[in-house]
Amino acid sequence: MRVGLFVTCVNDTLFPRTGRSVVALLERLGVQVDFPLEQTCCGQPLYNTGYRHRAESLVLGLARAFRDHDVIVTPSGSCAAMVRDNYPRIAARAATEQRATGRAEALAEAAAAVVPKTYELTEFLVDVLGVTDVGACFPHTVTYHPTCHGLRVLGLGDRPRRLLEAVEGLELRELPGAEECCGFGGTFAVKNPAVSAAMGTDKARAVTGSAAQVLCTADNSCLMHIGGILARQGSPVRPVHIAEILASTDGKLL
Amino acid sequence: MRGTSRDRILARVRRALADVPAHERPQDHPVPRDYLRTHGARTPAESADLLAENLADYRAVVHRVAATGLPALLTELLGRRGARRVAVPAGLPAEWLAQAPVEQVPDSAGLTARELDAVDSVVTGCALAIAETGTVVLDAGPDQGRRLITLVPDHHVCVVRTADQIVDSVPQALGRLDPARPLTWISGPSATSDIELDRVEGVHGPRALDVILVHDGRPRDEQAVTGDSAPARGL
């Protein structure tokens, strides 16, 4: 099984520690990981803002970057959802348009190639590797926010919770209203800043109310939003991606 | 003018559906009907119990009585309410109210809403009742009368025969109803959720709804299941 890490553009640029944690975690579990350097972005920011045509080359690019891999693992529920939910849609829409010949076929081929082999990290751990106890140790209180695309599009269900519950020393705190969106929403955060901030402030209040030391999600983009609000409020709660907790064996982060 | 807009709208519809193949018939677009006809298997007695429970959950007051005890129960309910004038559909069995010391106001084409506003109660039968939803359905049959007589008075007593008038589910109910008749489905007294999305009973329709489930056979445990004492089911 050749496993390729799709780290995502956000993690690559802003949160490399998450990528390094995925590598450490998977290698600890005996999985050899590869990182094809041709990869960039799944195209979600473009697609969700209305630039579907501009996102098409990224669909083809992702398929090309991972053409030799059996599995694509990504530490982002949102990007995994983009691939699985929207790549077939992009191909289907292209088929209804009169454009350069072969474009629609290439997109359909790309979607068919990547959709079945793309896994969000917790899915890969639980469903493919069949583990919930990954041998991590993280003696802190943690509250988990299930991000929308992981929760509703991918249907991650209780996989992240089961992984966290098996971490030595970790105490999971309930997050009231956990299933409500944090208000990030990609370009929504800047196109509707008032509503986005109001949603994020309510989420930050719930996080603070949980009295956890750490806020955990499976998506750094949402974490950046909630964490940015917590930081502005001077909150001591630390935002940490689930990969970083699962990679930790001594309670410290990479 | 009328013809013009009719033609224009139909032409727009047809243009909008240019992608639908010309040979496609409605039934070619599949409708999966694998939903349930009823939610659970029940004996007739269990269906009657569920109907009573669900009616009570929405604050109807439910009574169980043998056919022989019906006139006495009606007399008691109208008396308890202090009803003096009672609207009566033309086909209501005469013996039902034979004992009640009330003025009967017969339903007729000439009976106006304003006159009904001065009537205290109305007693009717029904077309059927639906156990799963706690609903009685009126179809303006002879023992139910015109729609307005069960609307304007503030108190409605509705009689359901358990032997042949209770169905389990909405699909079963529709199969037995005649769309050509004016139908009124009643599930508890009138209510509103318009203030803070919180349910409050009692607005324009009758604020008090008594439903009597009449069974054949000997009189036995005749009891009232009131909205306040019945166990709530989930809602």
Next chain:
Amino acid sequence: MSRTYLGMPAFPEAAAVSTGDATLRANLRRATHTIRAKRAAAVAELDDWDQLRAAGAAVKDRTLRHLDRYLLQLEENVTRAGGTVHWAADADEANRIVTDLVRATGETEVVKVKSMATQETGLNAALEQAGIRPYETDLAELIVQLGDDLPSHILVPAIHRSRGEIRDIFRTRMADWGRPAPSGLTDRPSDLAEAARLHLREKFLRAKVAVSGANFMVAETGTLVVVESEGNGRMCLTLPETLISVVGIEKTVPTWQDLEIYLQLLPRSATAERMNPYTSMWTGTTDDDGPRSFHLVLLDNGRTDALADRTGRQVLRCIRCSACLNVCPVYERAGGHAYGSPYPGPIGAVLTPQLRGLASPLEESLPFASSLCGACYDVCPVAIDIPEILVHLRERVVQGGEVTTRGIRTVVKPAKKHLAERAMMHAAGWTLDHPRALRRAQRLAARTRRLHPRRLPGPGRAWSDTRELPPLPTEPFRDWWARTRGGTA
């Protein structure tokens, strides 16, 4: 004079104001959170919810794909049962038809049962202009009308009002419209409902003409269905001599049996009840029972334009249950008025731009009024993929493309506001197409990280006004990988 939605600002501007209204936020939070939990429980009672939902979507799709045939069948059956069918291509025509029908009766008052279609056409303002007084009889519509207000929710138009505000409106305004509020009126919901009962009863008893909408129209029988709670619907549908129902063409269902799906889906999705208190079904007119004359006004007003859009047409499945509003985090913060139409919330964000076209900055802003969290799609009883339509409409706004407006197919240009964004997106897209360019940009950013301000200028302010920026790492992941694993970029 009834207020209308003309000249409303774009969503972000309106929402910037409404999110700051603490009372509104509290009212909406209380109401929507109450109903969310109840709806979930009511839906969980039915083991076959998913099957009902699939059937509900499929029946609507079948109807829409053959809408011309079903509309003709409906017309034939309504007419055969004694009704008269009128066709209105747009709002003005619908209002004109209704106004003329009321005038023909010689009456100057009508009672109205809550109708989204007539909110959409602005019928009340049109009637008032013609010297006809419309009385709203739904409790929430009454609150809105007495308060010179606009509806902010499909099912509960006065959801933005607390019980205290409602009491104040009743106390100060009821007398202007008829029977005054009882003295000493409290803010108890039962007392407020009683005040409405007394105020409206005299209007019901003297009304000669009623205007309604309908939840469903059955093509094979000509039957109309109104689903309600309070009994004001029954009053309007039964007591007056003339009944005029204004109904969107998409409310058609093919068969009587089809109602078995929607009468299970709608009450549980809307008010979280197993069944709503009252459902009325009527077919034409009945001798000596109910109105002597029945008019059905079939309304297009942009629906055929939505029908022409293969992705967008699923919006016409909507049964107006409001479940998507009640679960929407954006609606909960922004409130209904920010959506600038009688259809607020997620469904409004995809319905309004399709019914009206991308006519103004408001309609152009609505597809962006969502974080795409998907909660609306989860609860929709007819499985309308609202996030999919939102993204589709965003594309129309920023890239332009083919649309149908009032039946005419045209190609729209990208919205002007989005030209700078478009250039930026294309530049970003180009960079992302070229991994080496991306790496250069990342390295440049990393090298200059100490120079980056904590608060951003320009459009970035929308982020940094309320949130800290994450610190830039010293090296991007791909550099770490190349450095430690020996790959080359």
